[in-house]
Amino acid sequence: MTEVGALTAVESARDTINAAIAEFRGSLAVVTSFQREGVIILDLVMKAAPRTPVITLDTGRLPHETFEIIGVLEARYGIAVERIEPDPAEASAMVGAHGLDLFRDGVPQRMLCCNVRKVRPLARRLAGTAAYLTGIRRGQNTERADVEIFDRTATPVRVSPLAAWAPEDVARYTLNHNLPEHPLYAKGYTSIGCEPCTRAIEAGEDERAGRWWWETDAAKECGLHFSPDGRAERTVDVLMRDVLQKAGPA
Numbered sequence: 001m002t003e004v005g006a007l008t009a010v011e012s013a014r015d016t017i018n019a020a021i022a023e024f025r026g027s028l029a030v031v032t033s034f035q036r037e038g039v040i041i042l043d044l045v046m047k048a049a050p051r052t053p054v055i056t057l058d059t060g061r062l063p064h065e066t067f068e069i070i071g072v073l074e075a076r077y078g079i080a081v082e083r084i085e086p087d088p089a090e091a092s093a094m095v096g097a098h099g100l101d102l103f104r105d106g107v108p109q110r111m112l113c114c115n116v117r118k119v120r121p122l123a124r125r126l127a128g129t130a131a132y133l134t135g136i137r138r139g140q141n142t143e144r145a146d147v148e149i150f151d152r153t154a155t156p157v158r159v160s161p162l163a164a165w166a167p168e169d170v171a172r173y174t175l176n177h178n179l180p181e182h183p184l185y186a187k188g189y190t191s192i193g194c195e196p197c198t199r200a201i202e203a204g205e206d207e208r209a210g211r212w213w214w215e216t217d218a219a220k221e222c223g224l225h226f227s228p229d230g231r232a233e234r235t236v237d238v239l240m241r242d243v244l245q246k247a248g249p250a
């Protein structure tokens, strides 16, 4: 079992959650997509502060299995998960301009889709909230290797009680507490998101290799656009501005 200082992984996560509840009481939420880690956060938080809002992003592209596990968890904890949806005008303007499956056209288009369906709806929902809890672990991929347990550079503050957990800690807690699992794990998925952007992984692949698997590392480095006066802008920002113009005033 992973040790965090003198504490076990579970003790450390409980301490983090209790500290977050004490500091942000009344202005704290769980944000989860119901992967194993998110279900562990939910279990720990429901035992400590059962009235904490539980939020998920209903992007409009989720697999039906995600709604199955939401139903199971709502029944288990007696909660109603808050489903956050994209702004209809923004989604409609994006799909009208670029098609439903625009994310296949390039990294900027994928980022645009994630902005419209995930980033902006979550930012709108969390405006005025002091902090949110996530199940992010440092070992999930290199981009998460330096994740802080309390990330106070983020607004709202992002709290990741499982940051130091190893996969074995996740498996042990899930088993010991008889937690339900997202049905797609049984089909070889190790990271679960939108239906068209997630697949099962092959033996030896990185945990998150099943996300946007068609993107090469070289493609991921692209995405800059130059305006007529020579300013560099990310292509996704250009696309986003165009979508917001088409969507009209909020």
Ligand code: SF4
Binding pocket: 059, 061, 103, 110, 111, 113, 114, 115, 117, 118, 193, 194, 196, 197
């Ligand atoms: S994961 Fe795929 S479908 Fe979901 S918001 Fe991002 S690009 Fe769009």
